[in-house]
Amino acid sequence: MNTGSTTPLLQAEGLHTYYGDSHILRGIDLRIEAGETVSLMGRNGMGKTTTLRSLIGLTPPREGRIRIRGREATRLKPHQIIRQGIAFVPEDRGIFPNLSVLENLTMAARSGPDGRDEWTLKRVLELFPRLGQRLTHMGNQLSGGEQQMLTIARALMTNPDLIILDEATEGLAPLIRLEIWVVIRHIKSTGIASIIVDKDINALLPICDRNYIISKGEVVYHGRSRELMENPELHKQYLGV
Amino acid sequence: MHTVTRPIIVFLCLCLLLLLLFPVVGSSFYTGLVTKIMILSIFTISLDLLIGFTGLVSFGHAAFFGIGAYLLAILFGNLEQINYWWSLTLTLSLTGVAALLVGWLCIRTSGVYFIMLTLAFAQMFFYFFFESPHFGGDDGIFMLNKPQITLATRQLVDLDNEHHFYYFVLAWLVGVYLFLSMILRAPFGHVLIAIKANEQRVRALGYSTPHYKLVSFVIAGTIAGLAGFLEAAHTNFVTPAYLGWHESGMAIMMVILGGMGTLFGPVIGTFIVVLLQDFLPEFTEHWKLIMGAIIIFVVLFLPNGIAGLIFSISNRFSSRAPGGREG
Numbered sequence: 001m002n003t004g005s006t007t008p009l010l011q012a013e014g015l016h017t018y019y020g021d022s023h024i025l026r027g028i029d030l031r032i033e034a035g036e037t038v039s040l041m042g043r044n045g046m047g048k049t050t051t052l053r054s055l056i057g058l059t060p061p062r063e064g065r066i067r068i069r070g071r072e073a074t075r076l077k078p079h080q081i082i083r084q085g086i087a088f089v090p091e092d093r094g095i096f097p098n099l100s101v102l103e104n105l106t107m108a109a110r111s112g113p114d115g116r117d118e119w120t121l122k123r124v125l126e127l128f129p130r131l132g133q134r135l136t137h138m139g140n141q142l143s144g145g146e147q148q149m150l151t152i153a154r155a156l157m158t159n160p161d162l163i164i165l166d167e168a169t170e171g172l173a174p175l176i177r178l179e180i181w182v183v184i185r186h187i188k189s190t191g192i193a194s195i196i197v198d199k200d201i202n203a204l205l206p207i208c209d210r211n212y213i214i215s216k217g218e219v220v221y222h223g224r225s226r227e228l229m230e231n232p233e234l235h236k237q238y239l240g241v
Numbered sequence: 242m243h244t245v246t247r248p249i250i251v252f253l254c255l256c257l258l259l260l261l262l263f264p265v266v267g268s269s270f271y272t273g274l275v276t277k278i279m280i281l282s283i284f285t286i287s288l289d290l291l292i293g294f295t296g297l298v299s300f301g302h303a304a305f306f307g308i309g310a311y312l313l314a315i316l317f318g319n320l321e322q323i324n325y326w327w328s329l330t331l332t333l334s335l336t337g338v339a340a341l342l343v344g345w346l347c348i349r350t351s352g353v354y355f356i357m358l359t360l361a362f363a364q365m366f367f368y369f370f371f372e373s374p375h376f377g378g379d380d381g382i383f384m385l386n387k388p389q390i391t392l393a394t395r396q397l398v399d400l401d402n403e404h405h406f407y408y409f410v411l412a413w414l415v416g417v418y419l420f421l422s423m424i425l426r427a428p429f430g431h432v433l434i435a436i437k438a439n440e441q442r443v444r445a446l447g448y449s450t451p452h453y454k455l456v457s458f459v460i461a462g463t464i465a466g467l468a469g470f471l472e473a474a475h476t477n478f479v480t481p482a483y484l485g486w487h488e489s490g491m492a493i494m495m496v497i498l499g500g501m502g503t504l505f506g507p508v509i510g511t512f513i514v515v516l517l518q519d520f521l522p523e524f525t526e527h528w529k530l531i532m533g534a535i536i537i538f539v540v541l542f543l544p545n546g547i548a549g550l551i552f553s554i555s556n557r558f559s560s561r562a563p564g565g566r567e568g
Contacts, residue, residue: 035258054340056445058441074446077444077445077449078444078445078447079444079448079449082444082445082447083447084448086446088446090442090445094439094442094445096434096435096438096439096442097438098434098435098438098502099431099434099435099436099438103431103434106428106431107428107435107446108446108447109428109431110447110560158446186442206421230355
């Protein structure tokens with residue numbers, strides 16, 4: 001695991017985000033280094049998705065700072081943040097039902113911010129052979145698992161440095177979940193940093209380097225996976241397991 | 242969204258063949274009528290780029306049709322000889338600039354606010370021409386001549402010849418159709434189609450959606466200007482009615498009736514509406530009631546319009562094969 005001595009890939013300080021008058025995030029601090037895998041955990045409605053949306057500007061924070069590779073990014077628009085090498089896999093899967101699988105993939109294709117072009121269509125289809133068999137199918141003709149694979153595959157087509165996965169395996173069949181976790185491990189092995197939100201703590205903790213637990217819009221715990229695994233009280237208190 | 246199947250390609254080729262042969266068998270009146278329908282089809286296809294592919298419901302698209310027509314009449318209407326190349330270039334450029342200015346303001350809104358804003362702009366243009374005596378007021382403007390298509394002093398097409406004009410408009414219709422098919426098959430078109438499905442997702446993929454919507458608006462406005470240019474050249478006359486909300490509403494109706502999100506749907510919708518407008522009054526003075534009933538029927542029972550019905554039939558004849566985006 002990297003230490004904080006290097007410039008973090010993404011850093012958030014004191015994020016306060018509102019939906020109308022509702023104060024959702026109350027001073028979130030988090031940091032992710034290049035190549036690191038970090039989880040964001042917490043019960044439903046505690047602010048995990050809002051944190052992710054704030055990080056990429058879809059729900060901009062009213063207070064606080066976001067920096068990408070040390071550069072100010074708080075007031076940037078979502079597409080400007082994403083173009084700095086961040087890919088977002090939303091919880092509703094976010095495929096485009098009126099485009100084919102191939103079109104969903106190719107519309108996202110671009111080089112990374114440093115000009116890297118490692119994730120080509122060929123390589124993505126090698127990782128997701130099932131999508132290769134469905135290239136001409138429309139997005140709405142895919143199963144839930146295939147849609148999630150397509151969303152992750154599309155994120156990889158942007159050659160990101162950081163991939164943000166919201167509810168990575170939510171609502172998927174057990175076998176499909178296993179496939180998704182294999183893919184996430186593969187992504188980690190390629191050096192792409194990840195922020196993962198998922199309820200499957202047993203699958204999540206062994207993959208992640210560090211973990212954040214969010215409760216009522218605040219980070220209430222931050223530590224390594226081993227510490228969290230050895231502390232069942234925290235599980236009960238903040239995760240309800 | 243549909244993909245092209247072989248029966249659809251055959252159907253489109255047959256339609257094109259019919260259009261190619263029509264002047265040979267059709268009377269002068271109906272050749273003129275089909276010419277008018279093809280001009281309106283160019284206009285409705287351009288509207289479908291906004292409504293059917295980008296998800297922008299414009300209720301003021303006729304403004305650009307009217308601006309295209311008025312620009313030709315105002316700038317060139319009094320000339321003895323109108324150079325087609327110059328008049329077309331200037332008309333389309335200025336219509337494009339107008340679409341850029343209107344679109345730049347309108348795309349900041351969405352949903353019903355976008356509809357109202359586009360309607361408001363169109364009405365502003367309408368009243369500007371309607372109340373300007375310099376531009377003919379509510380009487381409109383007559384043009385002395387049609388543009389002359391020459392190349393090195395040699396006349397290529399005689400627009401005063403109704404058959405020449407017919408094939409000239411047909412060529413433009415096919416050209417616009419192919420141009421829009423091409424851009425909708427390109428990554429740019431995929432982004433537009435994705436914006437219609439979910440704009441926020443497209444932003445989360447790193448695309449500045451307002452820019453894409455603006456480009457779509459300008460392309461659609463410029464093509465509508467082309468249709469206006471052709472209409473003015475066809476009739477040698479322009480009227481403020483071209484810019485009115487009624488014209489925009491009719492175009493929306495044609496697009497919905499024919500089938501949004503398909504390029505041939507609006508053409509079919511335009512043919513049906515204009516032909517019904519032409520035939521129904523011969524049978525009853527209450528023809529608008531019948532027209533309304535037909536539209537209600539299509540909206541209720543054919544939610545994807547006539548084109549949706551054609552796609553359903555074609556899918557029965559062919560297993561779904563890999564194909565390009567519907568053009």
